[in-house]
Amino acid sequence: MDDAIIDIRGVGKHFAQRRDSRKVVLEDINLQVHAGEFVSLVGASGCGKTTLLRMIGGLVPYEPGAVRVNGELVDSVPRRIGFVFQDAALLPWRTIEENVAIGLNEYRKSFSKQEARDRVAAQVELVGLTEFASYLPRQVSGGMQQRAGLARALVGEPDVLLMDEPFGALDAFTRMRLQEELAEIVRRTSATTVFVTHDVDEAVFLSDRIAVMSIGPGTIREVVDVDLPRPRLQRQELLGNRRASELRDRVLELVIGDRTVPPAVEAAGVRP
Numbered sequence: 001m002d003d004a005i006i007d008i009r010g011v012g013k014h015f016a017q018r019r020d021s022r023k024v025v026l027e028d029i030n031l032q033v034h035a036g037e038f039v040s041l042v043g044a045s046g047c048g049k050t051t052l053l054r055m056i057g058g059l060v061p062y063e064p065g066a067v068r069v070n071g072e073l074v075d076s077v078p079r080r081i082g083f084v085f086q087d088a089a090l091l092p093w094r095t096i097e098e099n100v101a102i103g104l105n106e107y108r109k110s111f112s113k114q115e116a117r118d119r120v121a122a123q124v125e126l127v128g129l130t131e132f133a134s135y136l137p138r139q140v141s142g143g144m145q146q147r148a149g150l151a152r153a154l155v156g157e158p159d160v161l162l163m164d165e166p167f168g169a170l171d172a173f174t175r176m177r178l179q180e181e182l183a184e185i186v187r188r189t190s191a192t193t194v195f196v197t198h199d200v201d202e203a204v205f206l207s208d209r210i211a212v213m214s215i216g217p218g219t220i221r222e223v224v225d226v227d228l229p230r231p232r233l234q235r236q237e238l239l240g241n242r243r244a245s246e247l248r249d250r251v252l253e254l255v256i257g258d259r260t261v262p263p264a265v266e267a268a269g270v271r272p
């Protein structure tokens with residue numbers, strides 16, 4: 001479709017292995033994500049979710065195919081993208097607030113110092129860290145560090161938010177709380193989001209669509225529409241919800257049904 005914010009067409013990715021072979025990691029990926037949409041990527045470990053996300057973020061090159069963000073071909077880090085990593089990836093010697101401010105670097109010229117400070121403070125508040133703004137990362141919990149990573153990604157008000165298992169390392173309760181917070185933040189900011197997770201319930205709760213990937217080489221097997229009403233503000237709303245369980249079962253079936261085979265290794269056909 002033409003109005004896609006993220007438009008991935010016929011994209012592949014291989015890594016050179018030895019001189020005359022290559023590992024095909026992604027093959028013929030097609031996915032369009034529209035303005036304000038929340039799409040999750042799920043699939044077996046090694047199917048290429050992180051690689052695909054990093055391609056959208058301009059962090060790894062691809063061939064063949066085309067990835068466009070806001071109509072522009074991605075060939076380096078595109079503007080106005082927020083990236084949230086699995087570990088919060090904060091600078092340990094900077095305070096929470098200073099770490100969040102790093103997310104504004106790209107936009108530095110557009111704000112006065114005071115405006116930048118106000119924005120950072122507002123973002124820190126949005127993720128509930130005001131009280132901890134002057135703490136160092138090691139002085140706050142893992143959940144708070146993830147919140148800081150989220151704030152850093154959001155502070156520039158990106159059009160596109162890319163998240164790679166942001167809650168993977170957290171305990172179940174913190175995780176659920178952050179899922180609810182993320183649902184609320186995404187609703188407020190209406191960023192177009194691609195979210196990688198292994199947690200199918202998390203994907204059902206947060207997503208408009210779930211792209212289930214298969215391995216060997218990685219491709220999108222099926223895109224499941226999450227036709228549950230919004231707003232979805234609390235995880236418990238989905239407990240005992242029949243449609244939610246059906247969707248979860250469908251996604252699980254697709255993931256489990258995907259027999260895990262190692263990614264294809266094939267001759268590159270090109271000799272140095």
Ligand SMILES: Nc1ncnc2c1ncn2[C@@H]1O[C@H](COP(=O)(O)OP(=O)(O)OP(=O)(O)O)[C@@H](O)[C@H]1O
Nearest residue numbers: 015023025043044045046047048049050051052263
């Ligand atoms: N720089 C690289 N060089 C060679 N192979 C790589 C490189 N980066 C990733 N791969 C391979 O690409 C495949 C996909 O990796 P990727 O990290 O994208 O998977 P994933 O779906 O994110 O897995 P997980 O769920 O475990 O995070 C794996 O087989 C991995 O070994």
Ligand SMILES: [Mg+2]
Nearest residue numbers: 049050051164
């Ligand atoms: Mg990964």
